[in-house]
Amino acid sequence: MTTQITGPVFTRHRASAVRGGGGISNPQMANEDLTPWQPTATDPWDEKKARHLFRRAGFGGRPSEIATLVKLGVDRAVDLFLVVPNLTIPETGTHMLPTGEVLNLSTYSGQVAAWLWLMANSSWQLQEKMALFFHDHYATGINKVRYPEMMGKQINLFRRTALGRFRDQLIAVSADPAMLYWLDNRLNRRGRPNENYGREIMELFSMGVGNGYTENDVKEAARAFTGWTAILGYFYFNPSAHDSGNKTFLGSTITGRTGTSGVLEGFDVVDIILKQKAPAEFMVKKIWEWFVYENPSRVLITKLANRFRQDGYNFRSLMELIFRSKAFYSSSAMKALVKNPVEYVIGALRNTDQRNVSYTRVANRFLRMGWPLLNFAGPDGLPDGTSWINSQNVINRSNFASELNTRSTRGYLRTVISGFYLNRHDWVAEAKTLGLTTPTKIVDHYLKRLVDGEVPASVRTALIDYMTRTDTGRLTWNLTLYGQQKISGLVYLIMNLPEYHMN
Amino acid sequence: METTRRELLAGGLGAGLALPLVRGGLAPSWMTAGSGTEDILVILQLRGGNDFIHNLFHPDEPKYAAARPTLKIPKTKAIQLQTNGALYLNPNLAAFKALFDAGDLAIIPGVGYPNPNFSHFRSLDIWATADPTATSAYSGWLARYLQKAYTGGFGVPAMDFESSLNRWFTGNPVPTFTSISTFQFLPDPATSFDRKLEIALLESNAKALRPLAGPNLKFVANAVGKTPGDVGLIQKTGANYKPLVTYPSANSKERAVSKYLQMAARYITGGLRTHLYQMSIGGFDNHANEVTSTDPTAGTLNELLAAVSKGVKAFLDDLKKQGVTRKVVVMVFSEFGRRVGENGNLGTDHGAAGITYVAGTPVKGGLHGAYPDWTKYSGPAWNRVNFAYTTDFRSVYATFLERYWLVNSALVLGKKWTPLSFL
Numbered sequence: 001m002t003t004q005i006t007g008p009v010f011t012r013h014r015a016s017a018v019r020g021g022g023g024i025s026n027p028q029m030a031n032e033d034l035t036p037w038q039p040t041a042t043d044p045w046d047e048k049k050a051r052h053l054f055r056r057a058g059f060g061g062r063p064s065e066i067a068t069l070v071k072l073g074v075d076r077a078v079d080l081f082l083v084v085p086n087l088t089i090p091e092t093g094t095h096m097l098p099t100g101e102v103l104n105l106s107t108y109s110g111q112v113a114a115w116l117w118l119m120a121n122s123s124w125q126l127q128e129k130m131a132l133f134f135h136d137h138y139a140t141g142i143n144k145v146r147y148p149e150m151m152g153k154q155i156n157l158f159r160r161t162a163l164g165r166f167r168d169q170l171i172a173v174s175a176d177p178a179m180l181y182w183l184d185n186r187l188n189r190r191g192r193p194n195e196n197y198g199r200e201i202m203e204l205f206s207m208g209v210g211n212g213y214t215e216n217d218v219k220e221a222a223r224a225f226t227g228w229t230a231i232l233g234y235f236y237f238n239p240s241a242h243d244s245g246n247k248t249f250l251g252s253t254i255t256g257r258t259g260t261s262g263v264l265e266g267f268d269v270v271d272i273i274l275k276q277k278a279p280a281e282f283m284v285k286k287i288w289e290w291f292v293y294e295n296p297s298r299v300l301i302t303k304l305a306n307r308f309r310q311d312g313y314n315f316r317s318l319m320e321l322i323f324r325s326k327a328f329y330s331s332s333a334m335k336a337l338v339k340n341p342v343e344y345v346i347g348a349l350r351n352t353d354q355r356n357v358s359y360t361r362v363a364n365r366f367l368r369m370g371w372p373l374l375n376f377a378g379p380d381g382l383p384d385g386t387s388w389i390n391s392q393n394v395i396n397r398s399n400f401a402s403e404l405n406t407r408s409t410r411g412y413l414r415t416v417i418s419g420f421y422l423n424r425h426d427w428v429a430e431a432k433t434l435g436l437t438t439p440t441k442i443v444d445h446y447l448k449r450l451v452d453g454e455v456p457a458s459v460r461t462a463l464i465d466y467m468t469r470t471d472t473g474r475l476t477w478n479l480t481l482y483g484q485q486k487i488s489g490l491v492y493l494i495m496n497l498p499e500y501h502m503n
Numbered sequence: 504m505e506t507t508r509r510e511l512l513a514g515g516l517g518a519g520l521a522l523p524l525v526r527g528g529l530a531p532s533w534m535t536a537g538s539g540t541e542d543i544l545v546i547l548q549l550r551g552g553n554d555f556i557h558n559l560f561h562p563d564e565p566k567y568a569a570a571r572p573t574l575k576i577p578k579t580k581a582i583q584l585q586t587n588g589a590l591y592l593n594p595n596l597a598a599f600k601a602l603f604d605a606g607d608l609a610i611i612p613g614v615g616y617p618n619p620n621f622s623h624f625r626s627l628d629i630w631a632t633a634d635p636t637a638t639s640a641y642s643g644w645l646a647r648y649l650q651k652a653y654t655g656g657f658g659v660p661a662m663d664f665e666s667s668l669n670r671w672f673t674g675n676p677v678p679t680f681t682s683i684s685t686f687q688f689l690p691d692p693a694t695s696f697d698r699k700l701e702i703a704l705l706e707s708n709a710k711a712l713r714p715l716a717g718p719n720l721k722f723v724a725n726a727v728g729k730t731p732g733d734v735g736l737i738q739k740t741g742a743n744y745k746p747l748v749t750y751p752s753a754n755s756k757e758r759a760v761s762k763y764l765q766m767a768a769r770y771i772t773g774g775l776r777t778h779l780y781q782m783s784i785g786g787f788d789n790h791a792n793e794v795t796s797t798d799p800t801a802g803t804l805n806e807l808l809a810a811v812s813k814g815v816k817a818f819l820d821d822l823k824k825q826g827v828t829r830k831v832v833v834m835v836f837s838e839f840g841r842r843v844g845e846n847g848n849l850g851t852d853h854g855a856a857g858i859t860y861v862a863g864t865p866v867k868g869g870l871h872g873a874y875p876d877w878t879k880y881s882g883p884a885w886n887r888v889n890f891a892y893t894t895d896f897r898s899v900y901a902t903f904l905e906r907y908w909l910v911n912s913a914l915v916l917g918k919k920w921t922p923l924s925f926l
């Protein structure tokens with residue numbers, strides 16, 4: 001038995017900055033077709049496609065939600081994701097979840113738990129998914145920001161701008177207190193420029209490393225942002241710290257301004273950046289690789305980037321184009337990505353429709369999986385794709401699935417209100433409601449629900465066998481006697497399948 | 504299914520892995536380490552850009568004082584590196600000074616590459632791939648070493664103490680974990696009724712044939728399938744390890760460094776053939792408050808430097824006391840240094856040349872390579888000045904390849920780089 005090394009595995013968007021296009025490409029191929037996908041007799045809108053849409057535009061569907069999407073048809077289903085309110089959630093104080101669990105938002109873990117709860121329970125799944133994408137994009141960490149409330153505030157900013165315009169978002173991020181701490185712009189003063197933000201707004205947030213700007217542009221951007229600072233957790237422009245000289249930035253002149261209008265030079269930086277070719281390409285490639293598949297061709301990226309620019313850098317238009325496209329439903333996209341830890345954890349909660357869980361505990365388990373939510377160590381965001389999967393994370397995901405599905409109430413489901421225990425998921429009742437009486441029916445139901453039934457035949461056979469086997473011998477199937485033990489174990493085993501790690 | 508360590512190491516694990524890098528079959532016994540090809544390298548990355556000049560400096564140089572009015576360390580507080588020498592060490596590196604005096608520490612000042620890149624991740628990629636142009640080669644240099652030059656054939660040649668696999672090893676079967684105690688499967692602890700069955704199924708389901716799987720699914724299936732084997736190896740090896748020296752633990756930085764070094768010590772003393780250990784510590788990106796406003800030898804960077812130097816010394820002392828006879832060397836590096844001058848926020852911005860330390864008994868101690876020449880640089884805008892590199896980092900890699908593992912460095916680095924003399 002030999003295993004071929006299938007070429008190096010790289011971080012998706014990190015590598016993309018220095019990588020060329022995807023080689024030879026044919027714009028006629030289905031996987032690059034941006035025209036709307038419509039069902040046909042042989043290729044209907046079905047549960048598999050609805051689950052795909054829900055995994056990408058959200059965090060995976062609950063069974064009832066998938067049924068609804070199938071009924072609505074693809075057009076209305078996509079509409080449901082694209083319409084979102086101007087939602088923000090509390091950033092400070094204490095927060096009580098419907099289960100009675102109390103979260104303290106002045107703690108890091110409280111903020112993480114509050115967000116995970118919303119990701120699992122928000123009706124506006126794309127808003128949270130985009131907020132998560134932008135959190136990765138503008139990677140910020142509590143380790144330096146220090147105030148958990150500021151992190152909550154930054155995520156609220158992403159919620160509000162998630163399906164808005166890139167320009168508004170870049171300006172808002174530049175004035176975001178957490179960002180002003182994170183990349184030190186609060187300390188960026190006339191005569192003592194701090195280049196950190198001036199560099200990253202181009203390198204990481206808009207243009208990509210080395211993509212059409214020079215070291216001098218970094219310095220000039222830093223000068224233009226002098227005086228943008230934070231006081232008491234709010235943005236403040238300090239005219240006396242602002243360098244009012246003229247700047248030459250990306251070939252354009254930014255006229256120096258004095259007084260409070262000096263703040264407009266930061267707007268100028270954003271506007272000049274968005275006149276370049278790089279930002280649209282950089283953003284659509286990153287978004288495509290997050291939401292559709294890796295290594296799109298240069299032709300596709302150019303086409304999408306042109307659209308994005310024409311639409312005034314509007315994220316809603318871009319996401320609409322993507323979620324309706326043939327490319328999005330092509331075989332190149334379906335289950336081609338690896339779930340990140342949020343997608344795995346929140347997906348597991350939603351796919352099994354489990355609501356009675358402690359989000360403090362979920363946060364604790366989630367934080368072991370390699371994504372330090374709200375706490376990036378550096379400004380360059382996440383490793384992506386297969387880099388999530390290593391032996392430690394395989395174990396951590398497996399143990400989360402074990403706790404979630406199989407353990408008794410004492411471990412997993414206790415809330416912070418003393419004496420109050422949430423109920424463990426009742427797998428026997430669920431099986432009875434669904435009319436699942438035999439091991440085969442049970443196995444097929446959960447395989448279909450969790451992985452579209454797409455596993456090697458030998459795996460299905462082994463799982464059916466598992467239902468009536470113990471470490472020491474065989475048992476005669478009895479739903480009431482063994483259902484809780486065996487169905488929870490089955491779901492645990494399915495969540496350990498390589499297929500369940502795919503998004 | 505009880506597996507002895509011997510079986511695990513010699514057959515059970517390696518056979519299950521079907522490694523592309525296993526050539527010439529498995530070694531007959533886990534004790535027969537390759538002849539000189541499995542000398543141990545422990546890599547400690549200082550993430551964020553270690554301010555080289557705050558490590559090693561010329562206190563009498565007027566330009567040093569001019570460039571760093573608040574960061575500069577007065578001569579009275581610094582440690583003179585060599586008798587009659589002009590170079591001084593940060594006092595927080597006292598443990599390094601002890602290693603240096605014992606001839607066990609090589610200091611390479613001014614390590615870097617042409618056309619320095621000031622982006623953290625680009626520069627880390629450059630160090631990882633050993634390719635400053637990085638237009639073609641995307642695999643890590645150690646990944647290439649394992650694939651093209653390593654002939655030992657041991658199934659777990661490297662371990663990565665990180666939460667996600669370091670680019671250096673991409674494409675290789677490297678167990679990646681940050682804690683031993685959480686590195687095990689916990690199926691349904693309420694009962695042992697079908698526990699073993701579940702673990703067995705977890706492994707066999709992942710190993711089921713998937714002829715039509717795409718590359719990502721194949722990768723995941725391979726990773727899930729081999730994890731139970733890794734668990735056995737990592738739980739059993741060195742389970743009785745106890746440090747024989749006191750590792751630093753005064754603050755979270757010291758505890759982080761000590762934790763990972765002790766993990767390496769456990770597997771080295773446990774007799775594991777693994778010869779590459781990778782770990783990192785963050786916090787070096789000090790654009791602000793690198794030192795405290797009252798003391799240039801206190802504050803973030805200084806605590807980090809103390810943690811690193813004390814940790815490395817404790818690790819080497821521990822291995823000596825444990826009677827480890829294999830060669831062990833620690834390399835400490837950072838993706839770049841920082842500007843020559845401070846930025847006004849008690850910090851420094853991203854710079855070019857950095858400092859690399861190589862410690863261990865096999866090392867020929869001393870200064871290797873030249874400290875950048877102050878006469879070539881001038882102020883007053885010191886916060887925009889960068890030291891150019893004086894030693895190419897690929898010469899450092901070539902030294903390990905040619906003089907330590909005795910392999911052809913051109914196989915890994917694309918061409919011959921002149922090794923340094925620290926080994």
